[in-house]
Amino acid sequence: MEAQASGVSTPSTVEDLAEELRRSDDAGQTVRVRGAGSKLTWAGEAGGAVEISTAGLDGVLEHNPGDLTAVLGAGVPLARAQEVFAEADQMLALDPPGADATIGGVVAAADSGPLRARYGGVRDLVIGVRVALADGTVAKSGGQVIKNVAGYDLAKLFAGSFGTLGAITEISVRLHPAAPQTVTALGHAGDPAVLARGAQALSHARLEQLGLDVRWAAGRGSVLSRSGGATAQAQAEAAERLLGEAGLDTEIRERDNGLWEAQRERQRSPGGLVAKVSALPIDLPELLRTAERHGATLVGRHALGLFWLRLDDGSPGELISELRGRYVTAVLDRPDGFELERDAGLEPGAELLMTRIKQRFDPKGTLV
Amino acid sequence: MDGGEVAAGAGAAWGDGPPPDTPAEAEREPVDLGPLVDELRAAIGAERVITHAHQLRTYESDGLLQYAVTPGAVVLPGSTEDVVATVRACHRAGVPFVARGAGSGLSGGALPVADGVLISLSQMRSIIEVDLDNQRVITEPGVTNIEISKAVGPDHFYPPDPSSQIVCSIGGNVAENSGGAHCFKYGFTTNYVTGLELVLPDGELVQIGGKELDPPGLDVLGAFVGSEGTLGIATKIWLRIVPKPESVRTLVAFFGSTVEAGEVVTEIVSAGMVPGAIEMMDNLSIRAAEGATNAGYPEDAGAALVVELDGSEAECEARFDQVVSICENAGADSVRVAQDEAERELIWRTRKAAFAAMGRIAPNYYVQDSVIPRTRLAEVLGRIDDLGREYDMQVANVFHAGDGNLHPLVCYDAAKEGEAERAEECAGMIVKACVDVGGSITGEHGVGVDKKRYMPDQFTDADLGTFQRLRCAFDPDGRANPGKVMPTPRLCGEVPGPYRRHPLEQAGVAERF
Numbered sequence: 001m002e003a004q005a006s007g008v009s010t011p012s013t014v015e016d017l018a019e020e021l022r023r024s025d026d027a028g029q030t031v032r033v034r035g036a037g038s039k040l041t042w043a044g045e046a047g048g049a050v051e052i053s054t055a056g057l058d059g060v061l062e063h064n065p066g067d068l069t070a071v072l073g074a075g076v077p078l079a080r081a082q083e084v085f086a087e088a089d090q091m092l093a094l095d096p097p098g099a100d101a102t103i104g105g106v107v108a109a110a111d112s113g114p115l116r117a118r119y120g121g122v123r124d125l126v127i128g129v130r131v132a133l134a135d136g137t138v139a140k141s142g143g144q145v146i147k148n149v150a151g152y153d154l155a156k157l158f159a160g161s162f163g164t165l166g167a168i169t170e171i172s173v174r175l176h177p178a179a180p181q182t183v184t185a186l187g188h189a190g191d192p193a194v195l196a197r198g199a200q201a202l203s204h205a206r207l208e209q210l211g212l213d214v215r216w217a218a219g220r221g222s223v224l225s226r227s228g229g230a231t232a233q234a235q236a237e238a239a240e241r242l243l244g245e246a247g248l249d250t251e252i253r254e255r256d257n258g259l260w261e262a263q264r265e266r267q268r269s270p271g272g273l274v275a276k277v278s279a280l281p282i283d284l285p286e287l288l289r290t291a292e293r294h295g296a297t298l299v300g301r302h303a304l305g306l307f308w309l310r311l312d313d314g315s316p317g318e319l320i321s322e323l324r325g326r327y328v329t330a331v332l333d334r335p336d337g338f339e340l341e342r343d344a345g346l347e348p349g350a351e352l353l354m355t356r357i358k359q360r361f362d363p364k365g366t367l368v
Numbered sequence: 369m370d371g372g373e374v375a376a377g378a379g380a381a382w383g384d385g386p387p388p389d390t391p392a393e394a395e396r397e398p399v400d401l402g403p404l405v406d407e408l409r410a411a412i413g414a415e416r417v418i419t420h421a422h423q424l425r426t427y428e429s430d431g432l433l434q435y436a437v438t439p440g441a442v443v444l445p446g447s448t449e450d451v452v453a454t455v456r457a458c459h460r461a462g463v464p465f466v467a468r469g470a471g472s473g474l475s476g477g478a479l480p481v482a483d484g485v486l487i488s489l490s491q492m493r494s495i496i497e498v499d500l501d502n503q504r505v506i507t508e509p510g511v512t513n514i515e516i517s518k519a520v521g522p523d524h525f526y527p528p529d530p531s532s533q534i535v536c537s538i539g540g541n542v543a544e545n546s547g548g549a550h551c552f553k554y555g556f557t558t559n560y561v562t563g564l565e566l567v568l569p570d571g572e573l574v575q576i577g578g579k580e581l582d583p584p585g586l587d588v589l590g591a592f593v594g595s596e597g598t599l600g601i602a603t604k605i606w607l608r609i610v611p612k613p614e615s616v617r618t619l620v621a622f623f624g625s626t627v628e629a630g631e632v633v634t635e636i637v638s639a640g641m642v643p644g645a646i647e648m649m650d651n652l653s654i655r656a657a658e659g660a661t662n663a664g665y666p667e668d669a670g671a672a673l674v675v676e677l678d679g680s681e682a683e684c685e686a687r688f689d690q691v692v693s694i695c696e697n698a699g700a701d702s703v704r705v706a707q708d709e710a711e712r713e714l715i716w717r718t719r720k721a722a723f724a725a726m727g728r729i730a731p732n733y734y735v736q737d738s739v740i741p742r743t744r745l746a747e748v749l750g751r752i753d754d755l756g757r758e759y760d761m762q763v764a765n766v767f768h769a770g771d772g773n774l775h776p777l778v779c780y781d782a783a784k785e786g787e788a789e790r791a792e793e794c795a796g797m798i799v800k801a802c803v804d805v806g807g808s809i810t811g812e813h814g815v816g817v818d819k820k821r822y823m824p825d826q827f828t829d830a831d832l833g834t835f836q837r838l839r840c841a842f843d844p845d846g847r848a849n850p851g852k853v854m855p856t857p858r859l860c861g862e863v864p865g866p867y868r869r870h871p872l873e874q875a876g877v878a879e880r881f
Binding site: 065066067068120139141144145146150152153154160161176177204207208227230231238276278281282303305327328330346347350352354356358359360363 | 545589683813831
C-alpha cells in the first residue's frame with residue numbers, strides 16, 4: 001500500500017484494498033474508488049472523500065485463448081488488455097472512447113462504443129467479478145465460464161454502479177475473435193427524415209453488421225454500416241444498396257478505422273457537454289432536429305436507440321432540459337462550473353429499491 | 369434445454385418420503401391459511417383460488433419430479449392487480465409464496481412450500497404490444513417462449529430458445545435466465561430483457577426500464593433476471609427482438625470419440641467463427657435418439673457433432689465450406705449437410721430427442737447441467753467415464769459444446785434398491801469435477817432446490833453472504849420462494865443507521881447513468 005503525493009492511495013493487492021476500505025468504513029471516512037480518472041467528472045461531487053485507486057491491480061491474470069475468456073485486474077488499461085488478446089487474434093468487444101481508461105473504470109461506468117451494436121455492452125460481456133465491499137468483505141459473483149446461472153448476477157449490478165456498492169477488483173470477460181477485414185458502407189443525407197429512413201432500413205436488414213451507427217453535424221448526417229469476414233465487400237454492397245433505395249447518397253470505404261474512431265471520439269467532449277440519451281430508433285429524426293437547433297453533434301447506435309449529443313459551445317442548460325423532457329438522459333461530460341439541476345429520472349419505487357440495495361451493500365454510506 | 373426434455377426419465381426417484389435436503393422453511397409451525405384464503409377469494413375472486421387437495425397436487429412438482437410438496441393454496445391471478453393483491457395479503461399474513469410459470473423448470477425452482485401460496489402466472493398470457501419498428505415486445509409472464517417468436521415473424525425472432533420453448537413461459541425464462549441451443553452466439557434471456565414490471569415481496573409494484581436500454585440508476589434488471597423467483601414476481605416484461613438471419617446452414621458430423629469431436633469444436637472457434645449452435649451427443653445418446661427418430665445415425669459412432677452457422681448468405685456459405693473441411697480433415701466418419709428445412713429439422717429433432725429417448729436405455733435418469741471451460745472437455749469427459757465405472761452407472765452425455773455446458777445423464781433403475789441414491793451421488797461427483805476445473809454447477813437449469821447443496825463447492829461463505837445482501841434488499845422477511853438457491857436459510861439483519869438516499873441520487877448524479 002502506498003500513498004501518492006496527490007493523496008490517492010494505490011493498493012497493490014485486493015487484500016490491501018479491502019483492508020483500506022474497511023478502515024475507512026470503521027472511521028466513518030467516505031471513499032471514492034477510481035481507475036484512471038478519465039470519467040471522474042461523470043460521477044458528481046465527492047467532497048471530503050479519500051480516493052482509492054485500482055491502478056495497482058494491473059495484472060492480466062488469465063487469458064484462455066481456447067475458451068475465449070480472460071480475467072483482468074480492475075486497474076489494467078483496456079488498451080493493454082486488447083494488445084494481449086490481439087496476439088491470439090482475439091478482442092474484448094468493448095470500444096468506449098478514451099485511450100487511458102482501465103477495464104475497472106469502463107465496467108464501473110458501463111461505458112461502450114460502436115461494437116455494442118453487435119456484441120452487447122459491458123453487462124453482456126462481463127461474466128464474473130470480484131469485489132471488495134466497504135466492510136472489507138471480498139466476494140465473487142459469476143465465474144470464468146460464459147454460461148452460468150449459479151447465484152445472483154452481481155456482475156451486472158456492479159456494472160454501471162460507479163463503485164458505489166463496492167470496489168470492483170477483478171473482472172472476468174468473454175472474448176470474441178478479432179474483427180477480420182472490414183468494409184463500411186456509408187449513406188449521407190441532409191434531411192433528418194431521409195437519414196432516419198436509411199438507418200431504419202439497416203436496423204431491420206437481415207445482414208450481420210459489425211457496426212450500425214449514425215452521425216450528425218451541422219446540417220448533414222450519415223449512416224455507417226460495417227461488415228466483416230470473408231465476404232465483407234459483398235455484405236457492404238448489400239448494405240449500400242439498401243441505403244441507396246432509402247434515398248441516401250452512398251459510398252463504400254475499405255480503410256474504415258478512422259470513421260469508427262471518430263464515432264467514438266464524439267462520445268466525449270474535453271471542455272463541453274455530452275448527454276447520453278436512451279431513446280428508441282423511431283426517435284431519431286426528432287433527436288437530429290433537436291441537435292441541429294442547439295448546434296450539437298450526435299452519434300449513436302441506431303438499432304439500440306442510444307445516442308450521444310455533444311455540445312462544445314452553446315447553452316447546455318437548454319439542451320439538457322429539452323432532452324430530459326422527452327427521454328432518459330444521462331449527463332456525462334460537462335463544462336466546468338455548469339450547474340445541473342438534479343433529476344435522475346427515476347420513479348419513486350425504483351429509487352427506493354435502489355436505496356435498499358445500497359443500504360445492504362454499504363450500510364454506512366462509505367462509498368460515494 | 370429444460371422441461372420439454374425431462375418427462376420420460378424423471379420419476380419419483382426418492383419415493384414418497386421427503387426429498388433430500390428439505391427446505392428448512394417447510395419445517396416451521398403449521399399455519400392456518402384459512403383467513404388468508406378467505407381474504408384472497410374476496411380480493412381476486414373465488415375461482416382464482418384453489419384449495420381442493422386433488423387440485424393442489426397438480427402443482428406439487430415442476431419439471432423435476434423427484435421433488436414434490438403440496439402447496440397450502442394455489443392462486444391463479446389474471447392481472448398485475450391480482451398479483452399485487454395476493455402478494456400483499458401474503459406479506460400481511462406472514463405467509464411465504466412461490467411463483468410458477470409453466471412448471472417446466474428442471475431444478476425444482478417452482479417447488480411449492482407446504483404452508484405457503486403457489487402463484488401460477490399461467491393465466492396471464494397476453495402479448496401486450498408488438499413494436500416491430502423499434503424491435504420490442506411487451507408481454508405478460510405466462511406467454512410461452514415460442515409465441516414471442518411467432519408474434520414477430522417472419523422477419524424477426526426472439527433468440528433465447530430453450531428446448532422446452534413450446535411450453536415454457538417467458539416469466540419462467542426471466543426467473544431462470546434461460547438460454548437454449550443458440551445462446552453461444554445469441555446470449556441468454558438477460559441480454560434481451562429491457563424492462564420489467566415487478567411485484568416486490570411486500571406487494572409494492574415497481575417498473576424498472578421499459579422499451580429503452582440503459583435505464584437510470586443501478587442495473588436492477590441484471591440482478592433480477594435469473595434470480596429464480598427469490599426477489600419478486602415479474603408481471604410485465606419488455607423484450608428486444610432481432611432480425612432473422614438471412615441464411616442458416618446445419619450439418620451433423622460423426623466421429624470416433626467425443627474427444628475427437630471436441631477438438632473440432634476448438635478448431636472451428638479458433639478459426640474465428642461464432643456458430644449459431646454447436647451441439648454434441650455421445651454414443652449412448654446417439655443410440656437412444658436414433659431409436660426415437662430413425663434419423664439414420666450410425667449407432668457405432670462415438671460422437672455426433674451438430675454445427676449450425678447463420679448470418680448473411682454470402683458469409684454463411686463461405687464459412688460453412690470451411691466447417692465441412694475442418695470436420696473432414698479431423699477424420700469425421702461422415703458429414704451430413706442438411707439440404708433443406710426438413711433435413712435441418714430432423715437434425716434438431718434428433719438432438720432434442722436425446723433426453724426423452726433415454727428411457728430406451730434406462731427407466732430413470734438424473735440430469736446435470738454443469739459448465740466447464742471448453743478446453744477442459746477431454747479431461748472432464750475422462751473423469752465422468754471413471755465415475756460411471758466407479759459407481760457402476762451408465763452416463764450419457766449431451767451438451768452445448770460451444771459454451772461447455774454439459775448435460776450428463778446418469779441412468780438408473782429406481783426399482784432397484786439403492787440405485788437412485790447411487791445415481792444422485794454419482795451426479796454430485798460429476799458436478800464437483802466440473803467445479804474443480806473452474807466451471808459452474810449450473811449453466812441454464814438454475815439452482816432451485818436441486819443444486820443448492822453444491823453452492824458451497826462453487827462459492828465461499830463470503831460470496832454467499834454477498835448474494836444474501838441482494839436478497840435482503842428485496843425480501844428482508846425471506847418470503848419469496850424460500851428454500852431455493854441458498855444452501856442454508858439465512859436471516860436478514862436490520863439495516864443499521866437512519867434511512868439514507870443512495871449517494872448517486874443524493875448527489876443527484878444518477879442522471880449520468
